[in-house]
Amino acid sequence: MSLRIEELSDRLVVTLDRPEKRNAIDAELIRQLHEVCAELEARPRLLLLTGGVDGIFAGGADIGQLRERGRLDALAAINSAAFARIRALPMPTVAAVDGPALGGGAELAYACDLRVCTARAVFGQPEVRLGILAGAGATHRLPALVGEARAKELLFTGRRVDAEEALRIGLVNRVVPEPDGLLDCAHELLDEMAKGSALALRLTKLAVDAPAAAHPHLDLVSQAVLFEDDEKYRRMTDFLERRRPR
Template sequence: MTDYRTLLVDERDDRVVVTLHRPDKRNAIDAEMVDELHAVCDKLTREPKLLLLTGGTDGIFAAGVDIAQLRDRDRYDALAGINHGIMQHIRSLPMPSVAAVDGPALGGGAELCYACDVRICTDRSFFGQPEVRLGIVAGAGALYRLPQLVGESLAKELLYTGRRLTAADALAVRLVSQVVPADELLATAHALLDRMAKVSPLALRLTKLAVDAPADAHPQIEQLAQAVLFEDDEKRRRMTAFLDRS
């Protein structure tokens, strides 16, 4: 992949590891980072691989959107959906994404996590949407993704007050699937991706497509996905191997 200024990008055979890298700004999401994340997503759309998104293990995931830039944006910038667009791009990737969070994930940083398919974090992580305290709304997906993830009542409380969830809170409400020590975060994330990498790539893609489809598209989309997979040589190979082991 090309050179980046706000990201560290490690492309591997079956996955791409993207580390947010604006340490002097606590990984705040600015326009340049948005553009670079789009560039990564463009390639992952053309050449599907798993995605690991992290801020590393130095105690900061992303402290939100760069407030200096956000303060100067106007109504036309809001309507352009600058930050919402990258969250949707990540969400719509053909292969699954995992967010590995160490430290704060606030505002747009939290919304970046919500856009990923699976979230794990360290015991010093916390999540929050402080936008109302700054006179705006959470405009990059939290208003509808957070209720889906933690339930409407809790999501409304968090969005209305800016209250933060600790790692323990996040695990209790299943916002994250695991809480691990900081020195185990990336190894745990890679182990999770290793398990995904062992399954049928086409079955994985179609499972993600079906899970993310609108409710009124079910069950037809599952039937279509299954019809495609029933004709796939990988299905016959895997089932034959299973039967031969029995």
């Protein structure tokens, strides 16, 4: 197996597990990511995606396989389809990055809603130096994260971004100084999300990810659904009772 999967009550913890290949993303790993997505589409939960704390998130696509792919493989969207599916999961996702996240590995991290990393994390898109482009999401997700001009610089040059810069430019949400704290940080972030209504989380993610033309109509319909939800009534009643003078 290329993935290790831990199932908790409200989340899946998925760890890339190809240490001998620096967690390079190959066809089998992609197949298993599709299986994870199918599980989370059928039974929506939070997702924590990580390479563990062994100093590597994912060193990119498996170059041995990539070198042999032709134009029909490119059109088949082997990696980008899986990453798009992760991006579209119903509930929020967090990538926990220790060490290099390069090429397809960086694009896998970008596909998650939020990213936390260690101080030794490094992000980069070296594709142009290999004669290809970053075709699994970086050309549109990276500009959304860090702005068009900075994204173009990183995509055109292949320059790597360390953790400090990644935090400064908005590529990651949090940086932990030591690897031992990485997964705790990611779980703490997910714990904060889990305090909210699951339906409200789902509809908020749907609204944030929707194209501009969908607003404000999607927001209004989503709010209408939530206004009729029993969970909304219970939570607001609890809030008002806590505020009531004794």
